[in-house]
Amino acid sequence: MPIKDTEGRIITVGVTGASGAVYAQTILRLLDADRRVQHVFLVTSDAGLRLVSSELGIVAADGKKLPALLTGTAAKKIEYLPNKDIGASIASGSAPVDAMVVIPCSAGCLAAIAAGTASDLLTRAADVCLKERRPLVLCLRETPLNRIHLENMLRVHDAGATVMPVMPAYYYEPKTIADTVEQFCHRVLAQIGLPQEKQYRWKGSRARGEG
Ligand SMILES: Cc1cc2nc3c(=O)[nH]c(=O)nc-3n(C[C@H](O)[C@H](O)[C@H](O)COP(=O)(O)O)c2cc1C
Numbered sequence: 001m002p003i004k005d006t007e008g009r010i011i012t013v014g015v016t017g018a019s020g021a022v023y024a025q026t027i028l029r030l031l032d033a034d035r036r037v038q039h040v041f042l043v044t045s046d047a048g049l050r051l052v053s054s055e056l057g058i059v060a061a062d063g064k065k066l067p068a069l070l071t072g073t074a075a076k077k078i079e080y081l082p083n084k085d086i087g088a089s090i091a092s093g094s095a096p097v098d099a100m101v102v103i104p105c106s107a108g109c110l111a112a113i114a115a116g117t118a119s120d121l122l123t124r125a126a127d128v129c130l131k132e133r134r135p136l137v138l139c140l141r142e143t144p145l146n147r148i149h150l151e152n153m154l155r156v157h158d159a160g161a162t163v164m165p166v167m168p169a170y171y172y173e174p175k176t177i178a179d180t181v182e183q184f185c186h187r188v189l190a191q192i193g194l195p196q197e198k199q200y201r202w203k204g205s206r207a208r209g210e211g
Helices: 021-033 046-056 063-071 107-115 121-131 147-158 177-191
Strands: 009-015 037-044 078-080 099-105 136-140
Touching (some): 021 037, 037 121, 099 121, 099 177
Parallel strands (some): 009 037
């Protein structure tokens, strides 16, 4: 566990087995490049690793190499933590983590967080964020939604989490899928107090000459 700078932010990123591994890859790249960020803990479920492999073609038998493989950099400030290690620092509220993002977040992971089962490191770290009243953003990726999903979303919302389904916007006229992914990740980072310079900000219809 790093000793926390007064200014540096420490963020946990959870990656689960919902579709959208590219969102995890993009947010890790942004955090890796962000000077305000001192350290990132990365924890993935088994299904998350499977989706990283099937959607991005990245296979990291040794999880330690995953940050570098995902970001394409040395990724020195991203530390991979095995999901089975429920004794890792982020399993305790005493660890100085500022915020956690689960991206993409599966319906199963949402259910586990809503139920407070905390049976692996990812869901325990999320549970810790809720009990410590720290920002927790859950980027759920599922559609359509059944009653169980909807109830679980309300439950985690009431417990203090921000439910931010992976729903890209189109009002800024993105040209590529990468644009939509990146802009969505900018919005997520703004939610945890890391607004990005390149985030598109709506200036009103008139500024676009639309009356
Ligand atoms: C190719 C593939 C795509 C999937 N996409 C989703 C999805 O978008 N949303 C979701 O909630 N589950 C999805 N699943 C199912 C989850 O991976 C599964 O429920 C898993 O148990 C979730 O485990 P985790 O929450 O520990 O990662 C997908 C599974 C596969 C194999």
